[in-house]
């Protein structure tokens with residue numbers, strides 16, 4: 256694997272609406288990000304990915320872009336963005352933007368023009384078809400519920416395709432003019448000083464033609480998009496063209512939101528000269544998923560968690576470099592998701608942090624994760640803002656769940672869990688805003704907040720700093736960044752342990768349960784590099800790990 260500038264880094268995701276509000280309108284903004292750059296620098300972060308901050312009607316929180324060349328006034332101005340890029344540069348930090356090009360907003364000029372003249376140039380920027388009485392071109396279900404087809408505004412005889420919300424019409428990647436527009440925009444941002452992109456929903460850009468029905472998989476009579484995607488071939492032509500025209504020549508970093516790729520495609524996606532620099536490992540986030548919806552998901556256990564991580568690590572090997580996460584803006588909070596109910600504690604949060612952070616790959620921290628922010632417990636569906644959660648609530652109710660049951664399933668998986676504002680301190684609204692926050696805060700901010708953890712050497716925040724410092728320690732960097740990952744005692748229940756082997760041999764051990772657990776050692780420990788307890792009960796050939804104890808030792 257060719258060595259690149261991003262391999263040794265640590266990345267952090269900002270969801271701008273909920274990060275930090277500088278002007279009291281209740282919505283986070285770019286000046287707010289600038290104010291907190293020193294906080295991120297002190298944490299040890301190098302790369303910052305900012306979820307969409309472009310003009311948008313916010314039908315899907317900015318993942319519906321109406322102008323690719325500007326900043327949403329609610330977040331600031333283009334000058335603010337330039338200032339952010341300059342301030343980041345001063346601190347040796349790198350800014351990534353979100354590239355949302357499977358679709359744009361229905362309020363984008365292109366779509367407006369397509370509605371004015373569906374047979375003209377812009378009609379061909381989208382997938383527009385003639386309507387037939389009582390019949391859709393195909394039975395695909397949009398990700399947010401209902402058919403992917405919607406009547407074209409002003410044209411009752413025509414319809415357009417949207418795999419997400421109806422306010423997110425899909426762009427027609429088959430049209431070279433569309434691709435040119437996209438590359439032009441990417442290069443425009445890269446030339447402005449952006450270091451790369453996180454690439455949204457990218458596997459959806461290649462559709463299977465002609466439009467056809469797939470097996471119905473829910474009572475709504477529709478079929479999941481995934482059923483179509485499995486049969487759509489040829490995405491590689493688009494992705495390699497994009498790489499060659501944009502990221503490649505700029506030596507930019509790109510991380511793809513890629514799902515369902517086959518083993519044999521991995522070198523094309525993330526091998527040397529692949530479509531992307533990296534892609535997220537979603538194996539733990541999608542675990543237990545059901546075609547029926549969230550209400551029917553299997554709850555993940557520590558053993559499942561471990562198997563998912565090891566499986567991804569093994570299939571990627573040294574073909575490329577995964578980006579590792581425990582949460583993002585589409586997921587519940589990692590600590591609430593992966594730590595069994597009832598076991599949440601400072602120790603278990605530190606264990607989870609250790610387990611994923613020491614994997615081979617680029618670790619991403621999602622805002623608030625470093626202080627252990629937890630899921631919100633929804634009292635009613637009226638508290639929910641997210642369109643995906645509202646859809647899943649109805650899916651659960653239509654399947655026969657009562658209100659309480661439906662609410663409990665969406666509470667577990669809702670995207671809004673991760674979208675509540677960052678908890679900066681214990682003052683009103685957690686110091687996030689001096690106004691009214693756009694989404695309610697998690698009421699636990701009095702206990703869980705940055706200020707209370709900043710000067711506490713035992714806090715989760717301090718532990719994240721230790722993890723990052725270990726990754727950057729010149730003595731261990733080579734091993735942690737590039738070393739091979741080999742599972743150890745894989746069969747031992749509720750134990751997650753693995754070697755990292757490079758010029759050193761490290762062993763990462765985590766007792767994923769409350770009861771103490773004895774673990775045999777393959778050889779004597781030379782040095783304890785990290786421990787979420789003050790003590791370690793260790794001999795030459797074994798160690799007894801306490802309640803959710805996690806350690807990294809050198810052999």
Ligand code: TEU
Nearest residue numbers: 315318355398419455456584585643670
């Ligand atoms: O998500 C893509 C995606 O595949 C979603 O279906 C995701 O699995 C779902 O949101 C879970 O409920 C990306 C963005 O990350 C997401 O926020 C956007 O809503 C979506 O694309 C559309 O742009």
Ligand code: CA
Nearest residue numbers: 276278282284
């Ligand atoms: Ca604001």
